[in-house]
Amino acid sequence: DTAVSQTPKYLVTQMGNDKSIKCEQNLGHDTMYWYKQDSKKFLKIMFSYNNKELIINETVPNRFSPKSPDKAHLNLHINSLELGDSAVYFCASSQLTINEQFFGPGTRLTVL
Amino acid sequence: SQELEQSPQSLIVQEGKNLTINCTSSKTLYGLYWYKQKYGEGLIFLMMLQKGGEEKSHEKITAKLDEKKQQSSLHITASQPSHAGIYLCGAPRGSQGNLIFGKGTKLSVKP
Numbered sequence: 001d002t003a004v005s006q007t008p009k010y011l012v013t014q015m016g017n018d019k020s021i022k023c024e025q026n027l028g029h030d031t032m033y034w035y036k037q038d039s040k041k042f043l044k045i046m047f048s049y050n051n052k053e054l055i056i057n058e059t060v061p062n063r064f065s066p067k068s069p070d071k072a073h074l075n076l077h078i079n080s081l082e083l084g085d086s087a088v089y090f091c092a093s094s095q096l097t098i099n100e101q102f103f104g105p106g107t108r109l110t111v112l
Numbered sequence: 113s114q115e116l117e118q119s120p121q122s123l124i125v126q127e128g129k130n131l132t133i134n135c136t137s138s139k140t141l142y143g144l145y146w147y148k149q150k151y152g153e154g155l156i157f158l159m160m161l162q163k164g165g166e167e168k169s170h171e172k173i174t175a176k177l178d179e180k181k182q183q184s185s186l187h188i189t190a191s192q193p194s195h196a197g198i199y200l201c202g203a204p205r206g207s208q209g210n211l212i213f214g215k216g217t218k219l220s221v222k223p
Contacts, residue, residue: 004154033210041198041218043155045210056210090154100145101211103155
């Protein structure tokens with residue numbers, strides 16, 4: 001009965017590859033987010049989606065593309081991976097944008 | 113742009129001691145969230161504060177938002193090893209829901 005789940009939990013890949021991280025929430029929330037936590041543990045918003053529509057796109061490279069097939073899913077595709085993309089990526093969801101956000105367990109991406 | 117400063121960056125306390133973590137904003141806060149993160153895990157929501165002077169408690173953790181809504185504190189009474197982790201304060205930026213976070217306070221509790 002996990003509220004916000006992410007797969008995979010760990011992802012190790014070579015530079016230049018394309019990879020995807022999946023996120024699903026079963027809370028019935030209408031807004032989902034992707035955050036990036038760097039090696040210094042600094043957590044920063046990347047994208048947020050409300051009812052399958054992009055509402056926030058922070059200054060992230062266009063190699064990153066979120067895709068929301070439905071309200072319960074928000075996947076993150078990353079093309080041409082670079083060393084600097086290594087981080088932990090967290091998915092989160094909330095009901096409306098004013099309420100608390102529930103976070104997934106994170107996906108640790110390592111680019112070699 | 114709004115920033116959140118947390119202090120201290122790290123904290124080591126003896127089990128049973130009280131401690132306080134602070135979060136200061138460069139602008140008025142329209143909400144303040146406290147989260148806890150354990151190594152290798154996601155963020156666990158602790159509390160949300162919205163009104164100036166508001167105070168909330170859950171078990172041995174109390175969070176306050178000052179009247180001016182620019183500073184929040186998280187107080188843990190009689191700390192236990194289970195309180196160890198990274199505490200993050202977050203605040204909504206605008207009405208679109210994305211949160212900005214402080215850099216976190218790493219808490220270690222010695223048995």
